[in-house]
Amino acid sequence: DQHKDGQNGVNVFNALWKTHNKDKPLSTYVEKTPTGAGVHIFFKVPAEVFNKPIVNELADGVEVKTHFTPIYPSKRRDGDYQPFNETDTLADVAECPDWLIKLIHEPRKTSRAPYNNNKGGAINRTYGANIWELFNNGATEGNRNNDTNRVLHYWRKIGIEPNTCMDLLQTFNSRTSPPLDDDELATIWKSVFKMN
Incomplete structure (x- = not known):
């Protein structure tokens, strides 16, 4: 993703x-x-490597994402997903490099300060803590779809029932600026919980 606050995921990925x-050029x-604020780069991975869905931030x-992402010819109200090169198709997806698979499974070094537990010792922030902070703050424009997917996948992973997740999602969306419309929110919820 590339957003107004200076975030440039394309440059970060290129550096990685x-x-x-x-x-060796990227060929996938x-x-x-x-x-137009971002790109999706696709790789094939062995099924056993990602036997559980992953939605996490590799770098700024x-x-x-594994298991779900919208792709061409998906359409949204703000535009359509399009191949970067007109002649490319999903047949051009390359095998994921070993170094990237390894990096995905390493804990991310975060710039957030650790917090103290009751005994006064510093401990690292968990992914769950980051998700609940996101829930409390809501997503910002440019991150809304990704963040909505992240919170839903986390809630599903920890066993929250789908209907309860929809109730929580409405609260999360009310804190999001600007909120997603109800149809888009329902589409994301259905895709995460494999509802028809």
Whole structure:
């Protein structure tokens, strides 16, 4: 993603790619997002590596998703997903490099300060704590779809019932600026919980 606050996930991913691949160019299927603020880069992965859904931030502006993401020819009210190069298709998806699979499974080094437990010792912030902070603050424009997916996948993972998740989602959306419309919210909820 690339957003108004200076976040540039494209540059961050390019730097990661150059660090690990030297001069080897990126050669896989890529799509532009409807707003033009980001790209989706696709890789094939062994099923056993990602036997559980993952939605997490690999680096600033670089989010990793398995199991679900909208793709061409999906349409949204603000535009359509499009192949980065007109002649590319999903047949062009390359195998995911080993270094990237390894990096995805390493805990991210966060810039957030650790918090103190009751005994006074510092402990690292958990992913769950970050999700609940996101829930309390709501998503911001440019992150709304990704953040809504993140909170829903987390709630599903920890066993919250789908209907309860929809109630929580309405509260989360009311804190989001600007809120997603009800149809888009329902579409995301249905996709996460595999509802028809």
